[in-house]
Amino acid sequence: MQKHTFTIALFLSCLGLVGLAQYNWLDQYILTVIMFMGINIILSSSLNIINGYMGEFACGHAGFMCVGAYVSSVLSVAIFAKDKVFGAPMLPPDLAWIGFPAIILAGALVAALTGLIVALPSFKTRGDYLAIITIAANYMVISAIENMDIIGGPRGFQGMKRVINSMYDVADIPWMLIWIIIGTLFSIFLIRRFVTSTYGKGIIAISQDEVAAEIMSINTNKMKISAFMLSAGLAGLAGGLFAHVYGYVNPQSFSIMKSTECMVMVYLGGMGSLSGSVLSAIIFTVLIEALRFIIPEVDSLMHSIGILPDSYEISQVWKWVIIPMILFFLMQFRPEGIFGNRELPDSFPKLRKFYSFK
Amino acid sequence: MPLLEIKNMTQRFGGLQAVSDFNISIEEGQLLALIGPNGAGKTTVFNLTSGFYQPTEGTIFFDGKPTAGLKPHQVTAMGIARTFQNIRLWHDMTVLDNIRISQHYRMGYNIFDAFLRTKRYREQERSIDNTAWEMLEAMSLKEYAYERPKNLPYGLQRRVEIARAMSIRPKLLLLDEPAAGLNSADVEGLIKLIRWIHTEFDITIWMIEHQMKVVMSLCEHIKVIDFGSTIADGTPEEIQANPVVIKAYLGDDTI
Ligand SMILES: Nc1ncnc2c1ncn2[C@@H]1O[C@H](COP(=O)(O)OP(=O)(O)OP(=O)(O)O)[C@@H](O)[C@H]1O
Ligand SMILES: [Mg+2]
Numbered sequence: 001m002q003k004h005t006f007t008i009a010l011f012l013s014c015l016g017l018v019g020l021a022q023y024n025w026l027d028q029y030i031l032t033v034i035m036f037m038g039i040n041i042i043l044s045s046s047l048n049i050i051n052g053y054m055g056e057f058a059c060g061h062a063g064f065m066c067v068g069a070y071v072s073s074v075l076s077v078a079i080f081a082k083d084k085v086f087g088a089p090m091l092p093p094d095l096a097w098i099g100f101p102a103i104i105l106a107g108a109l110v111a112a113l114t115g116l117i118v119a120l121p122s123f124k125t126r127g128d129y130l131a132i133i134t135i136a137a138n139y140m141v142i143s144a145i146e147n148m149d150i151i152g153g154p155r156g157f158q159g160m161k162r163v164i165n166s167m168y169d170v171a172d173i174p175w176m177l178i179w180i181i182i183g184t185l186f187s188i189f190l191i192r193r194f195v196t197s198t199y200g201k202g203i204i205a206i207s208q209d210e211v212a213a214e215i216m217s218i219n220t221n222k223m224k225i226s227a228f229m230l231s232a233g234l235a236g237l238a239g240g241l242f243a244h245v246y247g248y249v250n251p252q253s254f255s256i257m258k259s260t261e262c263m264v265m266v267y268l269g270g271m272g273s274l275s276g277s278v279l280s281a282i283i284f285t286v287l288i289e290a291l292r293f294i295i296p297e298v299d300s301l302m303h304s305i306g307i308l309p310d311s312y313e314i315s316q317v318w319k320w321v322i323i324p325m326i327l328f329f330l331m332q333f334r335p336e337g338i339f340g341n342r343e344l345p346d347s348f349p350k351l352r353k354f355y356s357f358k
Numbered sequence: 359m360p361l362l363e364i365k366n367m368t369q370r371f372g373g374l375q376a377v378s379d380f381n382i383s384i385e386e387g388q389l390l391a392l393i394g395p396n397g398a399g400k401t402t403v404f405n406l407t408s409g410f411y412q413p414t415e416g417t418i419f420f421d422g423k424p425t426a427g428l429k430p431h432q433v434t435a436m437g438i439a440r441t442f443q444n445i446r447l448w449h450d451m452t453v454l455d456n457i458r459i460s461q462h463y464r465m466g467y468n469i470f471d472a473f474l475r476t477k478r479y480r481e482q483e484r485s486i487d488n489t490a491w492e493m494l495e496a497m498s499l500k501e502y503a504y505e506r507p508k509n510l511p512y513g514l515q516r517r518v519e520i521a522r523a524m525s526i527r528p529k530l531l532l533l534d535e536p537a538a539g540l541n542s543a544d545v546e547g548l549i550k551l552i553r554w555i556h557t558e559f560d561i562t563i564w565m566i567e568h569q570m571k572v573v574m575s576l577c578e579h580i581k582v583i584d585f586g587s588t589i590a591d592g593t594p595e596e597i598q599a600n601p602v603v604i605k606a607y608l609g610d611d612t613i
Contacts, residue, residue, distance in 0.1 A: 198482075201458070205459050214410075216439075218459070
């Protein structure tokens with residue numbers, strides 16, 4: 001029983017969260033931040049498969065997120081909403097809540113297939129060269145979508161709010177929060193099971209010595225395909241959820257900047273540490289939101305004491321000075337991240353009593 | 359039918375002919391050695407045998423089947439395991455995991471079994487685990503199961519690497535300079551270990567070794583190469599008395 005303490009506590013807190021949202025005891029803003037936390041957890045833990053466990057350096061994670069976001073958005077609007085381009089809904093909108101998981105998974109599946117753009121070159125290419133390929137893949141996806149006018153091109157794509165609203169018509173519960181909780185738990189569950197199996201540990205062997213891995217009977221090419229597809233697929237899942245929280249997607253939201261955010265989270269938490277990824281995603285989301293308030297505060301403070309000229313304003317763009325700076329100091333002072341490649345119970349063995357998470 | 363048969367194998371790296379017209383036929387149960395001065399091409403022969411390189415010319419047959427075109431992991435799955443001249447363990451995972459993961463080829467389940475933790479997954483993981491613990495027990499490594507190889511003394515790392523290769527349950531074990539870097543007490547232990555593995559597991563062992571003491575006390579047959587070409591073949595006594603070999607090693611006091 002004690003072994004399940006953690007699982008039960010996790011389950012209860014998720015339930016509690018849904019309850020709080022249901023009875024409007026949570027501010028809409030706080031709720032949105034919590035949803036972004038879930039999405040960021042999926043993003044950082046899925047990128048950790050490649051950059052942490054497999055020891056590669058992928059910098060285009062947002063590209064796969066973009067594929068998942070667009071595929072699931074287009075599907076959900078085409079199937080469950082009335083739309084100028086796609087016409088009348090194919091299925092009655094009150095079924096949207098049933099179809100939604102399938103739509104998100106379809107987006108994830110297409111994103112996983114897109115992962116092959118990186119997986120196949122990774123057979124022969126490593127390190128810096130593969131990193132360049134991942135950046136190229138990120139750009140390829142974004143540019144391809146910008147050139148597809150039917151789904152809005154650079155202007156973006158919307159209409160997902162209508163699908164979410166038809167879920168609210170069926171039942172008035174915090175749907176998006178529920179989907180995100182399910183998506184986050186599902187992702188962590190898959191990754192956890194992958195990296196603790198002898199099968200998945202093949203990618204850890206690849207990261208530590210690829211030649212030895214191949215000679216010791218590991219089909220390294222197959223493992224790379226599995227890892228890249230799993231990672232890209234989960235990024236796509238995060239993208240689908242992200243698109244439906246916003247109700248609007250735009251190719252530029254999935255630029256290299258977004259990929260950088262994913263990398264900051266992985267390196268902050270620790271390469272090859274799932275608990276690290278989860279924790280750093282939470283810290284990172286809070287930090288980003290905090291900056292939203294801190295930057296204007298600093299701006300008005302500096303103006304009031306007259307350090308800054310009136311013509312200059314510290315804008316939110318400074319976020320992009322601060323985030324890379326975190327990476328900078330992290331690499332200088334704690335390159336292994338918060339957890340290194342350890343897990344929470346490795347650092348606090350007493351926790352082990354409370355969970356068996358296989 | 360010989361277990362391993364290599365015919366007219368040649369390997370070129372650009373202008374360099376690292377191995378020239380190499381021939382060998384190894385019978386099941388043999389314990390033999392490949393020796394030669396530094397840079398003679400010994401490791402290259404092993405790299406070719408384990409499928410890491412495809413030979414420029416010539417053929418390799420293992421168990422009667424050609425290995426041409428196979429990837430190293432497929433060659434290993436046929437029953438050829440090896441160790442490396444510079445130990446290549448996965449240094450940042452436990453000894454136990456090192457030995458578990460090298461059983462990848464007979465894992466017998468796929469990624470979805472891993473996600474769903476199916477019956478097949480549980481059975482296979484249990485069998486992988488059992489094999490790993492048996493191997494640790496047999497190689498007297500049990501107490502180091504949860505250590506990371508990088509924290510172990512060199513002699514033990516060698517032993518772990520041999521255990522890892524053995525967990526593949528090979529028919530042929532290739533050892534690339536297993537005694538390199540060991541002190542004399544460890545070398546004694548290694549000689550005993552190799553002899554024990556050879557009889558206990560009833561396998562064929564082909565080793566590269568510089569230390570004549572090891573080769574002389576273990577091997578029934580020795581092949582000598584220099585600049586990629588075979589210069590001698592015979593029993594330890596014949597090799598030690600062979601003037602061509604002595605000339606090749608002249609100035610090299612390891613013989
Ligand atoms: N991948 C490669 N590319 C180019 N040259 C190589 C390659 N591998 C080996 N060589 C060259 O082939 C020759 C034989 O090397 P090899 O490692 O097989 O020698 P060795 O007999 O194992 O020597 P040692 O006793 O030093 O281990 C050397 O001259 C080496 O530089
Ligand atoms: Mg060598």
